[in-house]
Amino acid sequence: MSTSKVGYDDVYDLQSKRLSVKKPEVRYDKQGDMADDERVEKAMLHFVKDFGSMAATYLDTCVHCGICAEACHYYKVTGDPKYTPIWKLEPFKQAYKREASPFAFFYRLLGLKKKLTVEELEEWQHLLYDSCTVCGRCSLICPMGIDIASMISLARHGMFKAGLVPHELHAVAERAEVDGSPLGVTPTVFADRLEWMEDEHEVDINVDQEQADVLVVMSSIEIQKYPQSMAATAKILNAAGENWTFRTDGFEATNFGMLSGNAEWQRDMSMRVIDAAVKIGAKKLILPECGHAYMALRWMGANMYGKPLPFEVVHISEYLAETLNSGKIKVNKVDTSVAYHDPCQVSRRGGATQAARDVLGHLGVEQREMKPSGDYNWCCGGGGGVVTIHRADDLRYKVFKIKMDQVEETEADELITSCANCRQTFDDGQEHFHWKYTMGSLLELVAENLEEDKQ
Amino acid sequence: MELLDFARGPALQFGLYAFVIGTVWRILGILLLAAKPDHSAARKAGGFMAALKVIYTRSFTADAFKQDTLYPKILGYLLHIGLFVTVFLFVPHILFFKGLIGLEWPGLPNNIIFFVGVITAGVGVALLVRRLTNPVLKLISNFDDYFSWLVTMAPIITGIIIPIRFGVRYETLLAVHILSVALLLTWLPFGKLAHAFLVFFSRGTTGLVLERRGAKT
Numbered sequence: 001m002s003t004s005k006v007g008y009d010d011v012y013d014l015q016s017k018r019l020s021v022k023k024p025e026v027r028y029d030k031q032g033d034m035a036d037d038e039r040v041e042k043a044m045l046h047f048v049k050d051f052g053s054m055a056a057t058y059l060d061t062c063v064h065c066g067i068c069a070e071a072c073h074y075y076k077v078t079g080d081p082k083y084t085p086i087w088k089l090e091p092f093k094q095a096y097k098r099e100a101s102p103f104a105f106f107y108r109l110l111g112l113k114k115k116l117t118v119e120e121l122e123e124w125q126h127l128l129y130d131s132c133t134v135c136g137r138c139s140l141i142c143p144m145g146i147d148i149a150s151m152i153s154l155a156r157h158g159m160f161k162a163g164l165v166p167h168e169l170h171a172v173a174e175r176a177e178v179d180g181s182p183l184g185v186t187p188t189v190f191a192d193r194l195e196w197m198e199d200e201h202e203v204d205i206n207v208d209q210e211q212a213d214v215l216v217v218m219s220s221i222e223i224q225k226y227p228q229s230m231a232a233t234a235k236i237l238n239a240a241g242e243n244w245t246f247r248t249d250g251f252e253a254t255n256f257g258m259l260s261g262n263a264e265w266q267r268d269m270s271m272r273v274i275d276a277a278v279k280i281g282a283k284k285l286i287l288p289e290c291g292h293a294y295m296a297l298r299w300m301g302a303n304m305y306g307k308p309l310p311f312e313v314v315h316i317s318e319y320l321a322e323t324l325n326s327g328k329i330k331v332n333k334v335d336t337s338v339a340y341h342d343p344c345q346v347s348r349r350g351g352a353t354q355a356a357r358d359v360l361g362h363l364g365v366e367q368r369e370m371k372p373s374g375d376y377n378w379c380c381g382g383g384g385g386v387v388t389i390h391r392a393d394d395l396r397y398k399v400f401k402i403k404m405d406q407v408e409e410t411e412a413d414e415l416i417t418s419c420a421n422c423r424q425t426f427d428d429g430q431e432h433f434h435w436k437y438t439m440g441s442l443l444e445l446v447a448e449n450l451e452e453d454k455q
Numbered sequence: 456m457e458l459l460d461f462a463r464g465p466a467l468q469f470g471l472y473a474f475v476i477g478t479v480w481r482i483l484g485i486l487l488l489a490a491k492p493d494h495s496a497a498r499k500a501g502g503f504m505a506a507l508k509v510i511y512t513r514s515f516t517a518d519a520f521k522q523d524t525l526y527p528k529i530l531g532y533l534l535h536i537g538l539f540v541t542v543f544l545f546v547p548h549i550l551f552f553k554g555l556i557g558l559e560w561p562g563l564p565n566n567i568i569f570f571v572g573v574i575t576a577g578v579g580v581a582l583l584v585r586r587l588t589n590p591v592l593k594l595i596s597n598f599d600d601y602f603s604w605l606v607t608m609a610p611i612i613t614g615i616i617i618p619i620r621f622g623v624r625y626e627t628l629l630a631v632h633i634l635s636v637a638l639l640l641t642w643l644p645f646g647k648l649a650h651a652f653l654v655f656f657s658r659g660t661t662g663l664v665l666e667r668r669g670a671k672t
Contacts, residue, residue, distance in 0.1 A: 053488040054660055060485055061657035063650050064600050065531070066591040070523040081594040090595075102484025103645060140671060141520045143531070144650060145513045145658030147665070299668055302494035312496070351498050351669030375671035376519035 010171040012184050014224055018428040019183050020388040021171045027391070029125060031163035031170055036118035043121055043162035047095040050154040058146040059096045062086055068148060071141040073378055073399040074131045085138035085148045088127040091116050092155040121164055128155055129166045130392035135344040135379035149349065152384075156261025165260050166392075169385045173260035176220075176269060182256045183220040187248035190218075193227050194246060201231035204238055209245035215282040215311075216246055217253040217273055219290040221420040229289065229420070232447030233316070237286075239450055240328045244286075250276025253293035254421075258300070259385035270296055270304040277311050284312045286319050289443050291343035291383060291419040294350045315346055317418040320446050321358040330451040333364035339412035340367065341403070341426070341439070342377040343419030356418050356442055363449060368410040378402045380417075382425025400429040407437055418442040459626045462633035470637030477644025478652060485656070493664070501667030509662030509672045510655055530582050537575025541568055541611065565618070572615045579608045599646045606642045609635035 010021035034042070051059075066084060069075040074083035081087070098104060098113040107113045136149035159165060165173070172182035179186055185193075191207060198205045206212070216237065222229040230246075237244045250273045257265025274297075277285050287293050298313045314322070323329045340356055347353040353374050360367050370377065381399040386392050403426070407415055415437045417423055426439035499505075516528055542548060546562035553559040562568075583604055586592045613632040620628065643649060650657075665672045 051488060053486055053490045054664070056485040056488050057653065057656045057660050060481070061650050061653040063647050064592070064595050064597070065527060066589065066595055067524050067527060069591045070520060075591075079590075081591040084591050084595060087591075087595050100488070102481045139661070140517060141524070143513060143516075143528075144654055145509055145661040147661050150664075299495050302496070303491070305494065308494050308496060348671055349665075349668075351665075351671075353671075372519040376517065 014183065017431045018382070018387050018424045019221055019225055020390070021168050023390040024167050027167045029164070029167050031165060034163055039118050039162040039164065040116055040121065043158040043164070044095050044099060044116065046161040047092055047155065047158040048099045050157055051096055051100040055151060055154060056096065056100065058151055059093050060101060061144045062146060063144060065143060068138040068142055071137040073381065073402055074395065077398040077402065082127065083131055088124070088132055089148065089151050089155055091120055091124050092151060121159065121162060125159060125164050125166060128152060128159055129169060130386060130389055131395060133344070133379045133381060133383035133386050135383055136349045137376070137379070140348070140376065157263055160261035166389045168388045168390060169256070169260050172388055173256035173262060173265060176252070176254065176256045177265045180272065181220045181252050182254055183224050185220045185223045185252065190223060190251050191248055193223055194230060197227050197231040201228070201235070203231050203234045205230065205234040206245040208248055210280065212243050212245040212280050212282060214242045214244035214284045214286060215250070215277040215280060216244055216286045217251050218288045219254045219293060219420050220252060221254070221290070221424055222288055225424060226420055226441065229441060229443055232444045235447045235450060236320070236329060240323045245280065247276040247280065253288050253290050253297065255293060255296035256385065258296050259292060266296065267304045270301050273297060274301060274305050274309065282311045284314065287313065287315050289316055289418045289420050289441055291345035291421060295345040298350060315350070315352050315355065315418070316443050317346065317355040317359060318352050320443065321355040324359060324362040331363055331446055331449045332451055334449055336414050337366040337368050337412045338414045338416050339370055339407050339410040341380065341415065341417040341422055342374055343417060343422050344379050344383055346418060347377065348375045359442060359446060363445065368412040370406040370410055378406060380422045380425040382421055387421060387425050387428070397429065397432055400425070404429070404433065404435060414440055416440045416442050416445060457626070459630040462630040462637065466634055466637040470640035474640040474643055481644050481649055482652065497667040498669035499667055501663055505666030506659030506662040508666065510658045512672065513658045527585065530578055533578045534575060534582065537571050537578060540571045541575060541614065544568065569615065569618060572611055576608065576611050576615060579604065579611065603642070603646045603648050606639045607648065610639055
């Protein structure tokens with residue numbers, strides 16, 4: 001592995017189907033000028049910092065049954081045992097046993113658990129980042145009830161501190177921390193693109209209002225790749241009669257601090273949005289079609305804030321379901337069949353599985369569920385930051401074939417999701433396999449079929 | 456001191472003390488670590504009932520996973536049911552528990568216990584074969600897995616042998632059986648066998664965390 005202090009000089013690749021930095025000619029998968037021993041020490045220190053009672057309970061209860069492998073798409077498509085979810089946590093488990101478990105003293109005294117080496121940590125970089133989307137299927141299959149996915153996120157904290165993050169993921173995370181966006185969307189760029197969409201779609205878009213009941217945020221993926229989603233959001237909120245606004249000082253919903261494993265950056269990114277919402281006195285924060293943003297702000301935002309948030313946080317699919325159910329907006333019936341792809345962090349991990357189905361119900365489409373679907377749905381393979389990592393592409397395409405088979409089996413006319421990251425993963429997979437299905441957006445489907453007289 | 460006296464006396468007593476002290480130590484060692492508060496607005500009521508729910512529901516496999524996990528799950532069920540029946544429904548064991556905690560309950564006839572013991576031993580062998588041959592299990596297994604298997608199977612095997620005798624004195628076989636139980640009790644809190652009590656904490660934690668989100672548990 002080559003070593004570099006940062007990947008900040010990387011150039012964005014905004015022309016390809018999936019957005020990231022361009023494929024690096026030289027990979028820098030080690031960040032910072034640290035000696036190997038220092039990397040190990042930092043990893044151990046920050047692994048240990050995360051060993052609260054929850055992590056300890058989980059790490060102490062594993063019986064090595066190996067059943068979690070059956071839930072993991074990486075294991076299913078390769079048959080390689082190293083992709084067994086609990087094995088991905090092996091360094092984290094070893095650190096726990098040696099440093100923080102109830103019998104840590106004996107483990108150290110008797111030399112029962114060896115100290116980790118930097119080579120092991122480098123090997124595990126592939127397992128903790130390239131081959132885990134934190135989709136949480138393994139957490140549902142574990143007979144001991146271990147939430148393996150949450151442990152993967154914690155293990156990434158130590159990896160980040162040790163400077164052992166895949167090149168591209170570190171680069172976009174750093175961009176997000178410094179610029180406020182992982183894909184170069186500065187406040188000026190955001191305002192420009194909003195203005196463009198306002199003209200293009202002839203819709204009123206509220207920006208930087210001093211006070212509003214509803215703050216709406218977007219993901220950089222949408223802003224750069226699917227800008228029409230900003231117009232669609234505005235059209236729906238206007239139709240619902242909301243007092244709403246975008247804010248250029250708090251617009252980015254993605255959280256690559258969380259995905260890369262930098263807890264401080266995660267907090268910074270969440271706080272930009274939270275501060276903006278507090279500043280305008282928002283009663284509601286609407287999150288865009290982004291899965292991990294839902295985890296970062298709906299379920300972890302208050303913990304970054306240090307107390308309960310003074311506003312409600314909802315995913316756009318929940319907002320759509322709520323406004324359609326209450327009759328605040330109405331939609332025309334659509335004569336088509338739809339296969340809905342559940343974003344893992346919204347459905348399985350987030351608990352909002354039903355919302356999208358309610359929306360599709362209002363649209364009157366024939367819903368064709370994949371097998372399995374909903375909470376047990378297979379991940380698209382692009383979550384957890386994996387889609388940014390070029391070296392993970394071959395493996396990602398392999399797991400994407402599971403999705404292709406699932407979708408084709410439904411024989412649905414259209415494919416819809418409510419996550420821009422899933423959407424770009426599907427777009428990329430479509431291009432790679434010359435596949436017939438184009439992923440669509442739930443939000444855009446509603447906006448396109450909004451009943452005009454209710455606007 | 457006869458071997459049986461040693462087994463019934465100091466050995467078993469040591470095992471029981473190690474079991475109690477080790478269990479308390481391990482549970483406290485985990486629970487006394489810091490717990491981070493969750494400030495997010497709950498979608499559903501969580502709390503104790505959510506923990507209880509997952510402790511119960513995770514005993515069963517979701518439909519989506521049934522096909523891929525059928526064999527190890529059947530072995531797992533059989534092993535645990537077998538252990539429960541042989542440990543808690545064998546009349547001499549019940550008398551032992553009565554002496555220990557003052558409670559007694561009805562038992563099963565000896566021949567049924569013997570039959571269940573043989574099945575349980577067979578399941579144990581099948582589990583070991585699986586661990587030795589399955590690529591995933593081969594990779595993730597360590598000393599704890601094999602030693603825990605040994606100390607779990609030892610009381611079952613030695614228990615089955617008692618009525619068969621093989622020409623060995625009853626007292627000797629019983630002493631070996633009790634010594635194997637002492638070893639099991641001594642090891643249980645320190646290795647993976649501690650899942651016997653930790654599973655309630657693990658499943659319960661997931662219930663507490665995910666149920667309040669309204670997420671699948």
